[in-house]
Amino acid sequence: MTQISSPPKSLSVDKVDTSYLQTLIGYNSRRAALAVISVFMERMAAFGLRPVDFSVMSVITHNPGVTSRQLCSSLNILPPNLVGLIQSLEAQGLLERQAHPHDGRAVGLHPTSKGVTLMKQAEATASELEMEVGSKLTPTQVQTLVHLLQKIYL
Amino acid sequence: MTQISSPPKSLSVDKVDTSYLQTLIGYNSRRAALAVISVFMERMAAFGLRPVDFSVMSVITHNPGVTSRQLCSSLNILPPNLVGLIQSLEAQGLLERQAHPHDGRAVGLHPTSKGVTLMKQAEATASELEMEVGSKLTPTQVQTLVHLLQKIYL
């Protein structure tokens, strides 16, 4: 370990100033995402779902027959990282893989009735959390926030 | 591998609908953060800084004498994960560790002149990027977005 120089040539910091970082959209959106998602994780643990599991199952439920490649594109997941995830959800009986109607390479992903039931509850829970988070804001502000965020990444 | 059932009982999906996920603040803020930060990473690579290095050096530069513990609290980093980071920045000659004026356990972190110079350029680059990202929004919208995000996580 490097030796600490001495004597001290400055005073201590009482309150840390992060005002510069707080001007950055990337910093603020990351901090907000982490704050919301940490609570989201706690709630979804009751369903055995991580955030990425929730996203994948949500897209499959709303888009029966969607392919792995389409999931990767829409959720920004790399194909190799989706494989184990799909296998796990299939093993849990939440989705089924079916032959794609007109592409022998692809596989259509379909929610099972168990998956549909679970996601109905999970999405209801997510929407509840959304209202809690949104309670820090007015309904209009929530709408504005979502709209502005989408202008950034879409 | 599980056998794929047949025959297919559904059509293929042409356009993936992610409208439900897009109602969630957590989902949108995460996607926005990833989009902005990926560009941020490219720009900061020129300075040899990852996002977390930038954040740490920025706080140290604006708060000379700040302790590791204070850094951890303000940036939501776990102490064990900060150790190697600080050592690396010190090895690069960007910061110095000095005895804390009135706490023998703590160490004050100070930017070197090299660190100050680097951060001046890095923050200028970050602010340039901020304007580019912000060009998708009006200046008022950027201000609104930042304000709303802070209401979520602060």
Place this chain on the structure above:
DNA sequence: TATTGTTATACTCTATAACTATA
């Protein structure tokens, strides 16, 4: 030749337990 799904693997990030030196 290009694309889908897959395997193997490496790398980074994040988290937990436990230790020391000092308050």
Place this chain on the structure above:
DNA sequence: TATAGTTATAGAGTATAACAATA
């Protein structure tokens, strides 16, 4: 007893290269 800094390590997340089957 509590806190700052540290060590070791485990786990999760993310990334690239390469392959077989199909378009």
